[in-house]
Amino acid sequence: MANEIVNMENIEKHFGNVIALAGVSFNVRSGECHCLLGDNGAGKSTFIKTMAGVHQPTRGRMFIEGTETVFDSPREAMNAGIATVYQDLAMIPLMSVTRNFFMGREPAKGKGVFKRYDTKFAAETAMKEMRKMGINLREPDQAVGTLSGGERQTVAIARAVYFGAKVLILDEPTSALGVRQTANVLKTVDGVRKQGIGVVLITHNVRHALAVGDRFTVLNRGKTLGTANRGEITLEELQDLMAGGQEMASLADSLGGTV
Amino acid sequence: MARLMKRPELGAFAGVVLVTIFFGITADSSMFTLAGFMNFMSPAAQLGILAIGAALLMIGGEFDLSVGSMIAFSGLFFGACVVTLGIPLIISIPATFVFAAAVGSINGQIVLRTGLPSFIVTLAFLFILRGLSLVGLKWATGGSTQLRGVRDAVEGSFLASVFSGDAFPGLFFWLAERDLIATFKNGSPKVTGIPVEIIWFVLIALAATYVLLRTPVGNWIFASGGDADAASNSGVPVRKVKLSLFMLTACCAALVAIITVLDSGSTDARRGFQKEFEAIIAAVIGGCLLTGGYGSAIGAFFGAIIFGMVLIGLTYTQIDQDWYLVFLGGMLLIAVLFNNMIRKRVTGER
Numbered sequence: 377m378a379n380e381i382v383n384m385e386n387i388e389k390h391f392g393n394v395i396a397l398a399g400v401s402f403n404v405r406s407g408e409c410h411c412l413l414g415d416n417g418a419g420k421s422t423f424i425k426t427m428a429g430v431h432q433p434t435r436g437r438m439f440i441e442g443t444e445t446v447f448d449s450p451r452e453a454m455n456a457g458i459a460t461v462y463q464d465l466a467m468i469p470l471m472s473v474t475r476n477f478f479m480g481r482e483p484a485k486g487k488g489v490f491k492r493y494d495t496k497f498a499a500e501t502a503m504k505e506m507r508k509m510g511i512n513l514r515e516p517d518q519a520v521g522t523l524s525g526g527e528r529q530t531v532a533i534a535r536a537v538y539f540g541a542k543v544l545i546l547d548e549p550t551s552a553l554g555v556r557q558t559a560n561v562l563k564t565v566d567g568v569r570k571q572g573i574g575v576v577l578i579t580h581n582v583r584h585a586l587a588v589g590d591r592f593t594v595l596n597r598g599k600t601l602g603t604a605n606r607g608e609i610t611l612e613e614l615q616d617l618m619a620g621g622q623e624m625a626s627l628a629d630s631l632g633g634t635v
Numbered sequence: 636m637a638r639l640m641k642r643p644e645l646g647a648f649a650g651v652v653l654v655t656i657f658f659g660i661t662a663d664s665s666m667f668t669l670a671g672f673m674n675f676m677s678p679a680a681q682l683g684i685l686a687i688g689a690a691l692l693m694i695g696g697e698f699d700l701s702v703g704s705m706i707a708f709s710g711l712f713f714g715a716c717v718v719t720l721g722i723p724l725i726i727s728i729p730a731t732f733v734f735a736a737a738v739g740s741i742n743g744q745i746v747l748r749t750g751l752p753s754f755i756v757t758l759a760f761l762f763i764l765r766g767l768s769l770v771g772l773k774w775a776t777g778g779s780t781q782l783r784g785v786r787d788a789v790e791g792s793f794l795a796s797v798f799s800g801d802a803f804p805g806l807f808f809w810l811a812e813r814d815l816i817a818t819f820k821n822g823s824p825k826v827t828g829i830p831v832e833i834i835w836f837v838l839i840a841l842a843a844t845y846v847l848l849r850t851p852v853g854n855w856i857f858a859s860g861g862d863a864d865a866a867s868n869s870g871v872p873v874r875k876v877k878l879s880l881f882m883l884t885a886c887c888a889a890l891v892a893i894i895t896v897l898d899s900g901s902t903d904a905r906r907g908f909q910k911e912f913e914a915i916i917a918a919v920i921g922g923c924l925l926t927g928g929y930g931s932a933i934g935a936f937f938g939a940i941i942f943g944m945v946l947i948g949l950t951y952t953q954i955d956q957d958w959y960l961v962f963l964g965g966m967l968l969i970a971v972l973f974n975n976m977i978r979k980r981v982t983g984e985r
Contacts, residue, residue, distance in 0.1 A: 451870070466868040468861035470928045470981060479858050480870030482851035492849045519981045 379405045381542050381574045382427065382458065387436035389422055396422040398598040404543050404574035409565055411577045411585035414595035415618050420578050423595065424545050428460040429453030457542035461532040461549065469521030473513055474502040476520050477535050505534045509564055526557030530564050537568060544568060545576045550584050562588045582614045594618055643922030644934030646973045650920060650941045658944065662951035669816055669826050671951070679943025680836035681891050683936055685910055686917035687843050688887030690935035693918050694847070695880045696860030696927030697746060697753040702914055704764035705888035706907025709735045711768045713893055714782040714902035715775045717789060724794040731889050739885025743878040761911065769904045786900035799897035801828025832894050843932035856880065860927030916963065917942055920970040924978055941966070
């Protein structure tokens with residue numbers, strides 16, 4: 377398809393004798409939210425780390441906007457527009473929102489020895505970008521430590537979007553959040569999608585996935601079990617797939633149909 | 636105002652005000668004349684140069700307990716260059732800084748490569764460098780732990796006046812002639828200039844504050860100390876930042892060594908004894924957290940001034956000078972409690 381930003385074909389990843397991924401195919405289009413579901417240990421983390429350039433695939437091919445690509449480092453993936461927001465967020469609680477926002481990519485003005493951190497621009501930009509996401513900061517030098525978990529997620533997402541992400545990978549963004557904060561983060565995901573960015577949402581919470589997802593891919597034991605579009609699959613079916621599908625059914629039989 | 640209340644150096648500034656009030660009441664009025672001011676600013680400056688280096692390193696998330704020994708060690712290197720080897724200042728001074736930076740980078744490399752706490756690594760170097768200074772001095776002098784004759788060796792060098800003595804003597808004579816400052820009966824000024832260490836101290840404090848608050852590197856220092864993993868995930872060159880800070884701290888010690896060696900004309904293996912603790916205490920009073928990622932260079936500046944005022948101020952009072960040590964410990968305790976409170980407020984921890 378024309379607007380596929382990332383296309384991963386039959387990705388395999390072996391760590392020595394351990395086969396973490398045994399052929400995963402996955403793609404992301406611009407402006408969609410593609411949910412990657414799976415139980416613990418299904419290979420979700422390994423897969424997104426491969427996508428983000430942390431791991432290199434043992435076999436399989438990866439295309440970015442139609443061109444075959446191999447990322448040697450996370451930095452290369454970032455430069456290609458693939459941004460990852462990990463669970464631990466890469467935020468520093470003692471530092472201000474603004475300083476976190478621009479950490480490692482500080483805007484500078486002036487030349488040579490007079491090159492300096494552009495505080496005014498940084499503060500205004502951080503405030504503006506956060507307002508776009510629906511968060512009104514009291515002041516640009518408010519410490520990240522004073523924000524709630526959901527707001528911190530939003531800072532991380534806003535940062536990735538501002539620095540030109542085309543694909544945003546969110547690793548379990550809702551796993552540690554309460555009900556209302558989860559709703560806020562999912563609303564942010566919806567907003568990001570509408571800007572034409574492809575969102576990859578990793579979760580094992582089917583409810584959260586169904587709330588925002590356009591497509592759903594289920595991963596089990598390092599393999600994709602298939603991809604479904606929104607409206608083609610029910611919560612129960614997804615849950616079954618995640619838990620192992622057929623195996624689950626036979627397990628239920630052997631226990632006399634009580635599971 | 637609310638923003639000022641949140642600055643890390645608030646505590647140290649309040650401390651300076653309190654100490655000033657205290658001595659305003661108890662001390663002889665001569666403490667707050669120009670001469671008295673220079674008297675307490677001079678030791679404050681020597682400590683402050685170290686404290687600002689220590690503060691930057693602490694904000695970057697590391698410690699250096701070896702700076703005191705580093706003063707003796709780089710003092711030995713400098714003394715040996717000038718006296719024993721007869722190398723002119725224009726080469727000896729840069730060589731001493733390069734040497735100190737190299738020792739600092741050894742500290743840093745060990746910490747970064749092994750992942751050991753810098754506390755332990757630099758504690759080892761506290762003893763190693765002190766021991767090497769003793770051994771080295773005996774070797775350079777043929778048995779003594781003091782190396783004299785620096786003043787004769789540097790006689791007439793322009794650089795000697797940049798690193799020792801008083802600055803702007805002309806200005807002070809000019810002021811004295813017009814009766815703008817206190818003079819002796821013969822008309823010469825009581826204060827002949829600003830001791831150079833004070834000028835270095837102020838310049839370093841300004842430069843460090845500028846770097847911390849107004850450059851990308853400053854952001855990297857805060858980030859490296861706040862969470863090294865998060866920082867390097869975001870593209871901050873954490874190792875480079877930390878290594879440079881270790882080298883910078885060692886260079887601060889070398890600067891103090893050069894100033895004191897040139898001023899006293901000799902170097903001594905006991906130079907800088909326990910200065911590492913005083914420097915860290917001044918940094919903590921200045922608002923640096925022991926866990927890194929938070930603090931200020933201006934805070935360390937005020938912290939060092941508090942030290943100088945108390946150390947010298949007590950001689951202007953009837954109070955026994957040994958109360959200084961009690962004060963040192965007490966001040967540290969109060970500062971740590973205060974900082975803890977600030978950190979909780981900033982991070983919203985409860």
